[in-house]
Amino acid sequence: MDARFDVVGIGNAIVDVLAHADDAFLARHSMTKGTMALIDAETADRLYGDMAPAIECSGGSAANTIAGLASLGGRGAFIGKVKNDELGKVFHHDIEAIGVHFPTTPATDGIATARCLINVTPDAERTMSTFLGACAELGPDDVDEDVVRASKVIYLEGYLWDREEAKAAFVRAAELAHDAGREVSLSLSDAFCVDRHRHSFLELVENHVDILFANEDEILSLYQVDSFDEALQHVRGHCKIAALTRSAKGSVVIHGDDVHIVDAEKNIKVIDTTGAGDAYAAGFLFGYTNGHADDLAHCARLGGIAAAEIISHFGARPETPLNEVVQQKLG
Amino acid sequence: MDARFDVVGIGNAIVDVLAHADDAFLARHSMTKGTMALIDAETADRLYGDMAPAIECSGGSAANTIAGLASLGGRGAFIGKVKNDELGKVFHHDIEAIGVHFPTTPATDGIATARCLINVTPDAERTMSTFLGACAELGPDDVDEDVVRASKVIYLEGYLWDREEAKAAFVRAAELAHDAGREVSLSLSDAFCVDRHRHSFLELVENHVDILFANEDEILSLYQVDSFDEALQHVRGHCKIAALTRSAKGSVVIHGDDVHIVDAEKNIKVIDTTGAGDAYAAGFLFGYTNGHADDLAHCARLGGIAAAEIISHFGARPETPLNEVVQQKLG
Numbered sequence: 001m002d003a004r005f006d007v008v009g010i011g012n013a014i015v016d017v018l019a020h021a022d023d024a025f026l027a028r029h030s031m032t033k034g035t036m037a038l039i040d041a042e043t044a045d046r047l048y049g050d051m052a053p054a055i056e057c058s059g060g061s062a063a064n065t066i067a068g069l070a071s072l073g074g075r076g077a078f079i080g081k082v083k084n085d086e087l088g089k090v091f092h093h094d095i096e097a098i099g100v101h102f103p104t105t106p107a108t109d110g111i112a113t114a115r116c117l118i119n120v121t122p123d124a125e126r127t128m129s130t131f132l133g134a135c136a137e138l139g140p141d142d143v144d145e146d147v148v149r150a151s152k153v154i155y156l157e158g159y160l161w162d163r164e165e166a167k168a169a170f171v172r173a174a175e176l177a178h179d180a181g182r183e184v185s186l187s188l189s190d191a192f193c194v195d196r197h198r199h200s201f202l203e204l205v206e207n208h209v210d211i212l213f214a215n216e217d218e219i220l221s222l223y224q225v226d227s228f229d230e231a232l233q234h235v236r237g238h239c240k241i242a243a244l245t246r247s248a249k250g251s252v253v254i255h256g257d258d259v260h261i262v263d264a265e266k267n268i269k270v271i272d273t274t275g276a277g278d279a280y281a282a283g284f285l286f287g288y289t290n291g292h293a294d295d296l297a298h299c300a301r302l303g304g305i306a307a308a309e310i311i312s313h314f315g316a317r318p319e320t321p322l323n324e325v326v327q328q329k330l331g
Numbered sequence: 332m333d334a335r336f337d338v339v340g341i342g343n344a345i346v347d348v349l350a351h352a353d354d355a356f357l358a359r360h361s362m363t364k365g366t367m368a369l370i371d372a373e374t375a376d377r378l379y380g381d382m383a384p385a386i387e388c389s390g391g392s393a394a395n396t397i398a399g400l401a402s403l404g405g406r407g408a409f410i411g412k413v414k415n416d417e418l419g420k421v422f423h424h425d426i427e428a429i430g431v432h433f434p435t436t437p438a439t440d441g442i443a444t445a446r447c448l449i450n451v452t453p454d455a456e457r458t459m460s461t462f463l464g465a466c467a468e469l470g471p472d473d474v475d476e477d478v479v480r481a482s483k484v485i486y487l488e489g490y491l492w493d494r495e496e497a498k499a500a501f502v503r504a505a506e507l508a509h510d511a512g513r514e515v516s517l518s519l520s521d522a523f524c525v526d527r528h529r530h531s532f533l534e535l536v537e538n539h540v541d542i543l544f545a546n547e548d549e550i551l552s553l554y555q556v557d558s559f560d561e562a563l564q565h566v567r568g569h570c571k572i573a574a575l576t577r578s579a580k581g582s583v584v585i586h587g588d589d590v591h592i593v594d595a596e597k598n599i600k601v602i603d604t605t606g607a608g609d610a611y612a613a614g615f616l617f618g619y620t621n622g623h624a625d626d627l628a629h630c631a632r633l634g635g636i637a638a639a640e641i642i643s644h645f646g647a648r649p650e651t652p653l654n655e656v657v658q659q660k661l662g
Contacts, residue, residue, distance in 0.1 A: 019428075053398070053425040053648055056387035067384070086417040086443075094384040097350075112417075314650070317384060 003182075005101065006074040006289035008151035010143070010173050011062025012135040012159055012166075013080030013104070014114040015087040018126075018274065018314055019054040021119035026127055033121065034217075036128040036190045038162060044131035047117050056087070057315045058094035059116055061189055062157040064275045064316045068282025068306050070099040071322040074290060077101040077147045079173075081138040088113035088134065094317065103144045107137045118274055124311070126274040132163070139165040140172045148173050149180040152289045153211070155281065158189035161197045174208045183240075185211035187281055188218035195221055210240040211288070213281045219244055228252075232259070243300060245280050247273075250304060253296045262300040265308035265329075275316025279306040282322070305329050334513075336432065337405040337620035339482035341474070341504050342393025343466040343490055343497075344411030344435070345445040346418040349457075349605065349645055350385040352450035357458055364452065365548075367459040367521045369493060375462035378448050387418070388646045389425035390447055392520055393488040395606045395647045399613025399637050401430040402653040405621060408432040408478045410504075414465040419444035425648065434475045438468045449605055455642070457605040463494070470496040471503045479504050480511040483620045484542070486612065489520030492528045505539045514571075516542035518612055519549035526552055541571040542619070544612045550575055559583075563590070574631060576611050578604075581635060584627045593631040596639035596660075606647025610637040613653070636660050 026033055029047060039047065048054075058067070066076040078095055082088035084106040091113060095102050114133040118126050138160075148154055154177045160166040174184045186209045188194050194201055201222055205212055212235065216228055219242075223234040228246070235242045235254060242254045250264040283306035287299035309318055309325045318325075357364055360378060370378065379385075389398070397407040409426055413419035415437040422444060426433050445464040451457050469491075479485055485508045491497040505515045517540045519525050525532055532553060536543055543566065547559055550573075554565040559577070566573045566585060573585045581595040614637035618630035640649055640656045649656075 048424060051424075051428060053389065053428045054421075055646060056421060058384065090385075090387060093379060093382075097382065097384045315386060319645070 003152045004075070004150035005077045005147065006151070007066060007069055007153045007155050007285050008077040008079065008147050009062035009066040009155045010079045010160065010170060011157040012060050012114055012132060013063060013082045013091050014060040014116045014130065014135070015091055016057050016059035016116045016118050016274070016316060017048065017054045018057070018118045018120060018272070019052040021052060021121055023121060025119060026121065031119070031127045031129070033127050034125050035192050036130055036159070037192070039129045039131055041131055044115060044117060044129070047129055051117065051119065055314065056090065057317060058091045059275070059316050061159055061187060061278050062155055063095060064278035065155055065281045065285070066100050067095060067098045067317050068279045068322060069286050071318045072282065072286040072302070072306065072326065073323045074286045077103065077151060079104050079142055079144060079147070081107060081134050081142060082113045083107045083110065083134040085113050087115065101147065103147055104142050107134050110134065111136060120272045120274065120314070124270040124273050126272060135166070136163060138169055140169045143169050143173045143176065145176055148176045149182070151182060153183045153185055153285055155185045155187070155285060157187050158193050158201065161193065161200060183210040184208055185213065185285065187277065188212070188214040188222060191217040191221040194218050198222060205239050212239045212242045213277065214242070215245045215247070215277055241296065243284050243303070245277055251280065251300050253300050255296055260297040260300060262297055262304060265304050268308045268312055270311045272314045273311050275310045276307045278316060279310040280304065282306050302326065334483045335406070335481035336408045336478065337482070338397060338400055338484045338486050338616050339408040339410065339478050340393035340397040340486045341410045341491065341501060342488040343391050343445055343463060344394060344413045344422050345391040345447045345461065345466070346422055347388050347390030347447045347449050347605070347647060348379065348385045349388070349449045349451060349603070350383040352383060352452055354452055356450060357452065362450070362458045362460070364458050365456050366523050367461055367490070368523070370460045370462055372462055375446060375448060375460070378460055382448065382450065386645065387421065388648060389422050390606070390647050392490055392518060392609050393486055394426060395609035396486055396612045396616070397431050398426060398429045398648050399610045399653060400617050402649045403613065403617040403633070403637065403657065404654045405617045408434065408482060410435050410473055410475060410478070412438060412465050412469040412473060413444045414438045414441065416444050418446065419465065432478065434478055435473050438465050441465065442467060451603045451605065451645070455601040455604055457603060466497070467494060469500055471500045474500050474504045474507065476507055479507045480513070482513060484514045484516055484616055486516045486518070486616060488518050489524050489532065492524065492531060514541040515539055516544065516616065518608065519543070519545040519553060522548040522552040525549050529553060536570050543570045543573045544608065545573070546576045546578070546608055572627065574615055574634070576608055582611065582631050584631050586627055591628040591631060593628055593635060596635050599639045599643055601642045603645045604642050606641045607638045609647060610641040611635065613637050633657065
C-alpha cells in the first residue's frame with residue numbers, strides 16, 4: 001500500500017531548556033534522577049529561576065523521534081500542539097526545517113507553548129520537569145485523518161497518557177491507523193509514567209500496539225518484575241515486536257520466537273542522555289519502514305547509531321545529519 | 332579605590348539563534364562570511380524561515396564578555412535592553428544565573444527582544460544577521476551611574492555605535508567612568524562596523540579608550556592599512572593598551588613600548604567561532620582586574636584559554652565553567 005509518510009508521530013510539542021546541574025540541585029528540588037515529572041507554571045518559573053544558564057532547543061519525545069527519522073532521510077509527519085508564541089514558533093521552525101510535515105494548527109490564545117526544564121548532571125543523566133502548557137489543547141480533532149492513513153507506522157509517546165483529551169487523540173489515531181492497514185507503535189516514555197498508567201498500558205500493548213519501545217526500567221515497571229529476563233518472557237507474544245533498550249548494553253528486539261541482541265555503539269563520550277530513547281526509535285523505525293522490516297537486527301543497529309549521535313552532545317535533536325552518521329558507520 | 336564590580340559591560344542584549352549552513356546558503360542570502368549585518372524584522376522572519384533547525388542561547392557581544400568574566404570568577408555587571416517577552420526572559424535568566432548583576436529595566440511594550448541569526452558554515456566560521464529589536468530602547472538613562480562608578484573597568488561594544496541613542500549611552504558611560512577614576516575599554520566588534528564609523532572610532536580610541544580590543548580585520552579597517560605590522564605602528568601610543576587577536580595565530584598586546592606576543596591554545600577542535608573575541612576580552616579583563624594588570628601576557632593567555640573553550644562548541648557562552656578550564660590549563 002502506497003504511503004506518503006514513513007511514520008507519523010503524535011506527542012507533546014515541547015521546547016527544551018537544558019542546563020547543567022549537580023546532584024545537590026536535584027535533591028534540593030526533590031527530583032528523581034533520570035525521570036520526567038509534570039510541573040505547573042508556577043513551579044516551572046521557580047525552578048527555572050534556580051537553574052544554571054541554559055540553552056533552548058526543540059524537544060518532545062515523539063517529535064524528537066520524527067525529527068531523527070527525517071534526519072536519516074525518512075518521510076515524517078508530526079501531530080502536536082504549540083501556541084503561536086515565540087517558543088511555539090521555535091518548535092514549528094525546527095521541525096519543518098528538518099523536513100517534517102507538521103499540520104497541527106497552533107493555538108492562538110490560552111496557555112503558553114510547553115517547556116521541559118532539563119537538568120543534566122555530571123554523569124550525563126538528564127532529569128526532566130515538564131510544564132505541558134499548550135499541549136493541553138491537543139485533542140482528537142487534531143488527529144489529521146489523511147496524514148494518519150497515509151503513514152506506514154504511527155508512533156505514539158506514552159507521555160500523552162497523562163491527559164484524557166490527549167489519550168482520546170491517541171486511541172483515535174491508533175484506530176484510524178489499523179483501519180487503514182497501518183501499524184501502531186508506542187514508546188512507554190518513562191517508568192513513572194508507566195507506573196501512573198500501568199493498567200491502561202497493559203491493555204494497549206495487548207490490543208493495539210504492533211511495535212513497542214521501552215527501556216529496561218519501563219518494561220520492568222510495566223510487568224512489575226525485577227529482572228530483564230522475566231520482562232522478556234512477559235512481553236513475548238503480547239505485541240508483534242518489542243524493541244527494548246538497555247543503555248550501554250545495547251538493545252534486545254523480540255519478534256515472535258526470534259530474539260535479536262544488538263550491542264551499543266562503542267567509544268561514545270556521553271555528554272547528555274536527553275533524547276537517547278527517542279533517537280533509538282527514530283533509527284529503528286527508519287530501517288523498518290525503508291526496506292529492512294525483515295532484518296530487525298539492522299533496524300536496532302540504526303537505532304543504536306542514531307542514539308549514539310544524540311548522547312554525544314547537549315540536546316535531543318541531531319547536531320550532525322543522521323544520514324551522514326549512518327553513512328560513516330555502515331558505509 | 333574599592334570597586335564592587337571588576338567590569339561593567341554595556342551592549343546589545345541579544346538571544347542567538349544558531350544553525351548550520353553551507354556556503355550556498357550564505358550566497359543565496361548575499362551574506363559576507365564572518366561578518367555581522369543588521370536586518371529588519373521582516374528580513375529576520377524570512378531568513379529564519381530558510382534556516383536549518385536551530386538552538387537558542389543568550390548572546391550579545393559585551394554580554395558574552397561579562398558572562399565569561401563571571402564564569403572565570405570575576406564580578407560583572409551588564410547594561411543592555413530586552414523586552415519582557417519570552418526571549419527577554421531567557422536573556423535575563425542566563426546572565427543572572429551565571430552571576431552577573433543586570434540592573435537594566437526591561438521594556439514592557441514595543442518591539443521584541445533582539446535576535447541574532449547565526450549561520451555556522453562547515454569551516455566553523457559564523458555569519459551573523461542581527462535584528463536589534465528592543466535594543467533600540469537603550470539610552471543614556473539606562474546607564475546606571477552607581478554601577479559604572481563601582482566598576483574597575485567599563486567595557487563597551489562597537490556595535491552600539493550603530494544607533495545614536497546607544498552611542499549617547501556609551502559616551503555618557505565613558506565620561507562617568509573616567510570621572511570616577513576608572514578605565515574604559517572598547518571592542519571594535521566587526522570590520523564592517525568599523526567601516527561604518529571609522530572617524531568616530533578613531534576619535535574614541537584617541538580620546539576615551541584605555542584598553543582597545545580588536546581582531547586583525549578590524550584594526551586593519553580602522554587604520555585602512557594592508558598589514559598587521561602597519562596597524563601595530565598606528566595603534567601604538569594612541570591608547571594605553573591594545574589587545575589584538577589573530578585567530579589561530581594568538582594575540583598581540585601593545586602597551587607603551589612593550590609588545591607581548593601570545594600563542595593561541597593548541598589542539599582545539601574548532602566547532603563554532605561565535606563569541607571567540609568576546610571570550611578573549613573576558614579572559615583578558617578578568618586577569619587585568621584580578622591582580623595581573625602588570626602581567627599583560629598572562630591576561631592575554633587567559634583570553635586565549637577562554638576563547639578556546641568557546642570555539643570548541645556551538646554557542647557563545649561557556650559550556651564548562653571557565654574557572655575550571657583555567658584551573659586545568661594553568662593548575
